[in-house]
Amino acid sequence: MAQLELFFQTLISGFLLGGLYALIALGMALIMGVMRVINLAHGDLMMVAMYIAYGLFIFLGIDPYVSVFIAAPTLFLFGAGVQKFLLTPVMKVESILPHNQVILTVGLAMVLSNLATVLFTGNYRSVPVKYASSAWYLTDIWKDSPIELSLSMPWTLSFVIAVIITIALWLFLSKTDTGKSIRATAQDFDASLLMGVNVNRMRMLTFGIGSALVACAGCLFVPIYYLYPSLGRQFTNVGFVITVIGGMGSTNGAVIGGLILGIFESMTASYIGMGWAPVGRFAVFVAVLVFLPGGIVSILRKWRLGK
C-alpha cells in the first residue's frame, strides 16, 4: 500500500510540476514557431520575473500571485524591445556562421544572470509567504479513501493559475485576429506577408507574449521554489527539452510535453535519486531525438490523418 501511495504521490506532484513546465515551454514554442529561433535566454527572463516578484513582496508586501500582473507586462515590454532592437537588426546581418540570433540570446542570458549576481549576490532566497507550508489531504475530501495523498497548497494554486493562463492563451490564439495572424506567421512566413500580415509586428508581439508567459511561470514558481541568479539555465534546458519532446514550435505539443517531462522527472527523483532528475530530463530528450524526431506533434498528426 505504501508503494502505491508513493507512486500516486509522485504522479500527482509530477503532474503539477508538468503544468508549470508547460507554461515555460509554451512561450518558447511560440517564439520558436514564429521566428525559428530558440530563445536561450528564456530561463533568464523567468529569473528576472522571479526577482521582480521577490522585490515586490519584500518592499511592498505584494503577494507573488498578484505580481503576475506587474511582472508579465514588464517582461512583455522587455521581450518586445529585445526583438525590435537586437534580434531584428541581426536578421539582416550576413555572416558565415548560421544561428546568429541563437548565439545572441546566449549573450543576453549571460548578461542577465551575471547582472542578477552582481545586484542580488549569489545567495539562495525564498519568499516567506504565509501559506507556503499549508497543504490539503485527500482524506479531507474523500473520507474513506484507501490511500492517503497530500498536496501542498501553493503548488495546487500555481497549477490552477497556470491552467487558466494556458486556456486564455489558447483562446487568444484561436479566436482573435491578432492570434490568428501570429499562427499564420508561424505556419508560412512568406504567405502571411503576402496576405498583409505585419510580420515584423507579429514577431515583436510573439517575443513579448513568450516573455510574458515565462514571467507568469516565474511568479507562479516564486512561492514554491527558491531563487538564485543562475537558475535561468536550468529552466532554459527544461524549456527546450519540452519544445523538442512536443515537436518544434507546436503549442499543443508543448503542453503535453511539459506534463510528460514533469511526471518523468518526479519519477526519476523519487525512484532513482534527487541528483539524477536532470539526467532523466536529458534521457527523455535523447530518446525523443532518436526514436521520435518529429516530437509528439507528429503522432497527433498521424492520428488525424488516420481518420
Next chain:
Amino acid sequence: MKKFLPLIIFAILVIVPLMGLSTYTMHLLILVLTWSVIGMAWNILGGYTGQVSFGHAAFFGMGAYTSGMLYLHFGISAWWGLPVSIVVLTALSLIIGYICLRLRGAYFALATLALGEICRVTAENLVKITGGNMGILINERTWVEKTWFFYIILLIAAATYILIRIVIGSKLGYCFVAIREDQDAAESLGIDTTFYKTISLCLSGVLTGIAGAFYMNYMGYIDPSIVFPLFDISIVVVMVVMIGGAATFWGPVIGSIIMVFLAEVIRSLPYIGAAHQTIFGIILILIIIFLPNGIVAGNFFKFLTPWKMKWRQKKASL
C-alpha cells in the same frame, strides 16, 4: 612572406620560454595556446561545416576526465590521457554524432548543448568513478616550471594547425564547406552529408579532447564545474571563433589571444571584475551585430572595400 608567416610565428614561440618571462606571462601564453587548439577544433565543425555546437565542453571535459581517471584508477601517468583520449573521444563523437547529426541547424546546436549538460550531471553523480564534485587531483606534478608545458601545448597547437590546413585544402574540406553552404545541394551532388558531418565532428571532438587532457596535466585538478561548464567553455569557444573569424585559419588564434587577455584584464579591475560575464555577453552581442565574420575575415576594414574593389578591377583589366 605570407607563406612563411606560420613558420616565423612558430620560431618566435619556440624562443619565447628562453626569454625569461615571468611565470604569470607563461601561464597566459599556455592558456592562449590551449584556447587556440579548442577554437581551431570548434572551427572545423562550426566554421567550415556550419554545424554550430554549444556542447564542446563535453569533449573538453571528457578528455580531461580520461586522463584524470587513468591516473586515479590505474595509477599511470596522466600524460597517457593524451593518446588514450583520442580513442575515447572518437567513440564519444560517434555516439554524439549518431544522436545529434540527424538534426539540422538550431536543433543540432540545442542537442549538443543538452549533451554537454548530460556529461556534466553524469560526472557529478557518478561519484565512485569520477569523484563527483570532489574532482580529481594529481598529487605529483610532472614539472613545476612552465617551460615544458609550453612546448607540449605549442606542439599540439602546431600539429592542429597543420592538420586543419591539410584537411581544409583536401577534398574533405571542400565537402565540409559545401555542406555549410547548402546541405540539400551538397546531398544532390552526391556528398554523403551525414558521413562527412560525422568525420568533422570526430576531428573536432578529438582535438578538443586532447586539449582537455593537456589541461588536466597542466592544472593538476579538475571537477565537473571546471571542465564541463556551459558559459565558461562551450560559449567562450564560440566567442573565440566569432571574434577572430569563423572559417579562417588564424581566426581562432587571434580570438583566443583577445579573449584570454581581455578576461585577465576585466577580472583584475576592482569593481567591474565581478561583472565580467556581463561584459563578455555585451561583447558577444556587439560582435554579432557589428562584426559577424570576425576580425580576420576582413569586415573590420569595411571602409576599405570600395578601394579594394577598384584595385581588383584594375588588376583584372591589366
